[in-house]
Amino acid sequence: MNAEMNGGNVAAENGVKALVRRNTGDEKVDYVYKVVVIGDSAVGKTQVLSRFTRNEFCFDSKSTIGVEFQTRTLTIKSKVVKAQIWDTAGQERYRAVTSAYYRGALGAMLVYDITKRETFDHVARWVEELRDHTDNSIVIALIGNKADLEHKRAVPSIDAVEFAETQGLYFFETSALTGDNVETAFFKLLEEIYFVVSKKSLDHDDRKGDPVTLQGLRIDVDGGQDLEISEMKKMSSCSC
Numbered sequence: 001m002n003a004e005m006n007g008g009n010v011a012a013e014n015g016v017k018a019l020v021r022r023n024t025g026d027e028k029v030d031y032v033y034k035v036v037v038i039g040d041s042a043v044g045k046t047q048v049l050s051r052f053t054r055n056e057f058c059f060d061s062k063s064t065i066g067v068e069f070q071t072r073t074l075t076i077k078s079k080v081v082k083a084q085i086w087d088t089a090g091q092e093r094y095r096a097v098t099s100a101y102y103r104g105a106l107g108a109m110l111v112y113d114i115t116k117r118e119t120f121d122h123v124a125r126w127v128e129e130l131r132d133h134t135d136n137s138i139v140i141a142l143i144g145n146k147a148d149l150e151h152k153r154a155v156p157s158i159d160a161v162e163f164a165e166t167q168g169l170y171f172f173e174t175s176a177l178t179g180d181n182v183e184t185a186f187f188k189l190l191e192e193i194y195f196v197v198s199k200k201s202l203d204h205d206d207r208k209g210d211p212v213t214l215q216g217l218r219i220d221v222d223g224g225q226d227l228e229i230s231e232m233k234k235m236s237s238c239s240c
């Protein structure tokens with residue numbers, strides 16, 4: 001298990017300030033945000049993630065087994081934010097990991113396939129599961145993926161817009177294949193997480209003595225390789 005998973009997870013749980021040291025030299029990371037990607041099998045979760053973190057796409061993507069995460073570091077409002085994005089199988093039979101998977105998540109990408117109506121019909125169930133296992137301040141983006149397959153569309157955008165509005169979700173249609181909107185969706189999600197975390201910190205400042213742990217905790221993670229793709233990936237099939 002890598003250093004980030006041992007020490008960084010604490011940071012991810014609360015979006016607290018973290019200093020992650022690497023063997024290759026010191027790199028300051030202000031925040032580590034854990035984001036989970038969920039949705040039915042084959043909607044393109046792994047490929048959306050792969051597009052965002054590595055700018056890669058694979059046509060022959062295999063179903064994910066187990067859990068893996070990938071990271072990408074970016075700057076939001078002059079802060080260095082490391083997005084730690086978790087991916088798992090949409091298939092029921094692999095979904096025994098639920099609580100551990102959701103623990104500490106500040107954001108979620110809920111993906112469906114615009115060409116498969118049933119993947120959209122299941123979205124309400126996924127939202128329920130998220131609400132059951134995460135903090136109610138979690139930021140959720142509903143993602144209609146495979147937007148390049150317009151000729152096969154089975155879910156009108158308006159249906160998703162209405163659902164997103166009633167549930168308070170952000171909504172984007174993306175294509176992992178062409179890359180359309182993938183960056184926009186992740187950036188929006190991460191920026192909103194930044195605002196939520198900042199607001200919580202401010203609220204905490206206003207209520208002195210409240211034992212909220214969001215502020216003032218600095219974590220030093222020494223040594224070890226800071227793997228960009230989790231060790232667990234080794235246990236799972238390749239995404240390609």
Ligand SMILES: Nc1nc2c(ncn2[C@@H]2O[C@H](COP(=O)(O)OP(=O)(O)OP(=O)(O)O)[C@@H](O)[C@H]2O)c(=O)[nH]1
Binds near residue numbers: 043047065089147178
């Ligand atoms: N045309 C098109 N195909 C896509 C897109 N995204 C993913 N795919 C294809 O859809 C299939 C499933 O993609 P995955 O990313 O493996 O799906 P998943 O949601 O991770 O599936 P599980 O791991 O089983 O839960 C693969 O054949 C991908 O190449 C997209 O935006 N457009």
Ligand SMILES: [Mg+2]
Binds near residue numbers: 063
């Ligand atoms: Mg997958």
